[in-house]
Amino acid sequence: RGGIDRDISSAEAARTRSDHFTDPSRKREGVGGSTAPSKTKRSSSRSSGSIRRRRLEFVHLTKTGGSAIARAALSVGVRWGACHFYDEDICDTPFASSDTPRNTTVKGKDGGESPWHLPPWVFEGLAKYFKGNPYEGADLFIVTRNPYSRVISEYYCPWVGNRSDDSEVLNHWVKEKLRKVNPKMLHRKLEGLRDGAGGDGSFILATKHLMPQVEYIFESDGKTRAVPEENTLHFENLAVEFPKLMAKYSMDGRVRLLAKKVNVGKNKTLTHRDLYPATVKLINDFFRRDFEEFGYTMVDSFDEEGGTPYSFESNGV
16 A cells, blocks of 8 residues: 555665665664664764764655655665565565565554554554564654645545545545544554554554544654654645755755655545535544644635635644
8 A cells, every 4th residue: 555666676675775774884874764673862963063863764644745755765775654564575674574464454453554654652562563663763754734635635545535526425425534533532542552452443543544643743642742843844845845854864865756646546626625614624623733733724614715715835833
């Protein structure tokens, strides 16, 4: 489900495996992957008057352009997201357990498929089922997105969405998914998954789609940041913010976003304007913290006729 194609050869994968995992000089500073879990804190340190940054790791939130970022990184031998877990020859798999087949649940637990879509704090409790934790000892970055457009994108997702261009179907689909759980209940289920209690296999928990974005930004207490504010990018401004982040980690000459979009639903005709007021309210209630934390504007409806068009961009909060 990572949508990763064979962008580099097996030989290149073998070379990058050696570069970023077996060379002791790169264990703490490599830009992709990880070695044994590090106990150092997620912060920068000063050495000889300059900032010495830790390796950078990507937290892949669904429907925020993450597959395109993972593919761009893979094309230059940097392993982020799915490439930590795939057992295909395009990627070495330092964190894939030898007895865990590709894209399956974690030892039968209700983490569902695609473990790279789990919040980092949840994965900390599941790392024992793999060969390590890709987030351990790294600076994390993530891409957030306006909840309204993200919901539409989830609806058209080729993996878990719907292909109908009927607005009635769209609104029914959104209501059905968001009414299954609420954010507090979902957080408790994630805690249970982390602690080994599993879950009930519900749609959102199993696939990580439609998960509130704050679950990925903060630790389990919902207050302590796992992803630094300066490493929190916005989908709506990704073309500007992503290169700046790469430059910050001296990766701007390597990882560049590709022009081609990845894992995008085809023939999309429905937009946020097709969301009924009742559906908009449900989205507002479910993703309220996402709106507040990332500076996206909430509305009661999208009756824009004769008025100012809705802006999906963050207001910078």
